[in-house]
Amino acid sequence: MSRASDRAYSHIRSMILSGELQPGVQIREEALAELCGVSRTPVRDALRRLEAELFIRRNESQRSFVADWSLDDLEEAFQLRAMLESHAARRAAGRMSWDQNARLRMHNNGIKQAISAENPDVPKFLDHNRQFHMIILEAAASDRLTGMLAQVIEQPVVLRTALQYDLENLMRSHHEHDELLAAFDHRDGDWAAAVMTGHIRRAFHAYAEAHKKGADQPINDVAA
Amino acid sequence: MSRASDRAYSHIRSMILSGELQPGVQIREEALAELCGVSRTPVRDALRRLEAELFIRRNESQRSFVADWSLDDLEEAFQLRAMLESHAARRAAGRMSWDQNARLRMHNNGIKQAISAENPDVPKFLDHNRQFHMIILEAAASDRLTGMLAQVIEQPVVLRTALQYDLENLMRSHHEHDELLAAFDHRDGDWAAAVMTGHIRRAFHAYAEAHKKGADQPINDVAA
DNA sequence: ATGCAGCTTATTGTATACAAAGTGCATTCG
DNA sequence: CGAATGCACTTTGTATACAATAAGCTGCAT
Numbered sequence: 001m002s003r004a005s006d007r008a009y010s011h012i013r014s015m016i017l018s019g020e021l022q023p024g025v026q027i028r029e030e031a032l033a034e035l036c037g038v039s040r041t042p043v044r045d046a047l048r049r050l051e052a053e054l055f056i057r058r059n060e061s062q063r064s065f066v067a068d069w070s071l072d073d074l075e076e077a078f079q080l081r082a083m084l085e086s087h088a089a090r091r092a093a094g095r096m097s098w099d100q101n102a103r104l105r106m107h108n109n110g111i112k113q114a115i116s117a118e119n120p121d122v123p124k125f126l127d128h129n130r131q132f133h134m135i136i137l138e139a140a141a142s143d144r145l146t147g148m149l150a151q152v153i154e155q156p157v158v159l160r161t162a163l164q165y166d167l168e169n170l171m172r173s174h175h176e177h178d179e180l181l182a183a184f185d186h187r188d189g190d191w192a193a194a195v196m197t198g199h200i201r202r203a204f205h206a207y208a209e210a211h212k213k214g215a216d217q218p219i220n221d222v223a224a
Numbered sequence: 225m226s227r228a229s230d231r232a233y234s235h236i237r238s239m240i241l242s243g244e245l246q247p248g249v250q251i252r253e254e255a256l257a258e259l260c261g262v263s264r265t266p267v268r269d270a271l272r273r274l275e276a277e278l279f280i281r282r283n284e285s286q287r288s289f290v291a292d293w294s295l296d297d298l299e300e301a302f303q304l305r306a307m308l309e310s311h312a313a314r315r316a317a318g319r320m321s322w323d324q325n326a327r328l329r330m331h332n333n334g335i336k337q338a339i340s341a342e343n344p345d346v347p348k349f350l351d352h353n354r355q356f357h358m359i360i361l362e363a364a365a366s367d368r369l370t371g372m373l374a375q376v377i378e379q380p381v382v383l384r385t386a387l388q389y390d391l392e393n394l395m396r397s398h399h400e401h402d403e404l405l406a407a408f409d410h411r412d413g414d415w416a417a418a419v420m421t422g423h424i425r426r427a428f429h430a431y432a433e434a435h436k437k438g439a440d441q442p443i444n445d446v447a448a
Numbered sequence: 449a450t451g452c453a454g455c456t457t458a459t460t461g462t463a464t465a466c467a468a469a470g471t472g473c474a475t476t477c478g
Numbered sequence: 479c480g481a482a483t484g485c486a487c488t489t490t491g492t493a494t495a496c497a498a499t500a501a502g503c504t505g506c507a508t
Binding site: 029 | 458459460461
């Protein structure tokens, strides 16, 4: 991550996630270059990546804007994610190694700890949660699937979703992970896929609720 | 579209499809730049796009190679395509406009003509086939879905698949399109999705058969 | 007022030179 | 003889200048 284009990438990405760059505003390569302390070349590189990940949109004449997500867009993204990630779970069920299984358990324990404290440690939850899903993807052993899911998951709104969770949702999430583990233990792909679909759908509704209440405030510490 | 980087993109892409650039070989930016008659800058741009579309792979130290697809990779791609495209068909069934329906029929007629002649006009088949699937995607009205499918469809091996079809397969394809049209007429998403799944799976097996027979020769006129 | 022509400015695209990083070979030392 | 190390060379990354193109504006004509 020492390359200039990588620095530009994560810098711009975090500015979008933190709300420093608000949805809809135009972004100019040169301005970003100055902000990131690099030249336009690596910034252009970063913008291409961010565009592919739908953080940024470009109009007909190639000007870039911070992506603005409607609730419909969001549901669509979750729908795709549910489809792809349940497919991943099905594949993973038949391929999971003992080591991967153990790591899944470890991260789910981490989640448990993060939400057991009197006040939940959300960043910790997020990290373990991310790892958990990553391992399933790893077990699914499909580069294309991984790449596509990255596209759906690495999106401004999706990344913020967990922050909207109340404690009950966090716990349900934890228990759904337990059920996934059970499905994996039985190498039951259908079961795993079904649980995963529900898992993602619930996440969507949790976010949608919060979204309706106007709780979609930029939150700074998500940025990584 | 910007001239140089697009020219580079389609030039390199067609070189890969035609077999001029063989799977596994390393490709250097400067060499491509000379071949395309542009500088390295637009070539780098094109390479990024081709990498996202899995025409090209990069190793740990950022060197680029023409992607080499195993039969497993291929099946995986078709599996994803079946999943995504049947999802698209389901959505399309509920949203298709009269105009889109008419255009679907037109292209399927075009396909019929292309394969009715004594010797089938494969490029014509391919073109109408492509349009047919595009219209379904258009009716599905999901930018993300469209983008993802592009990734799975715009791949070296997938693009060559139809060329492996014998006449019987071409005709079956045509009739499956008919069935899709019937499903759309009844606005029956489940039916459309089911037909589409079968349509893609058959395409996969048609290719896999040919592939096993070692018929995977580069074919020049696919390019562009 | 309104719409359009032509100019001006803002922004992105491309070329090129140079910097950094990786690779492979050859040489040397154990 | 084998492994490690340094050097030359290959390839990619970055900066910068300039070109092309789109957007916006001004002023004129209707």
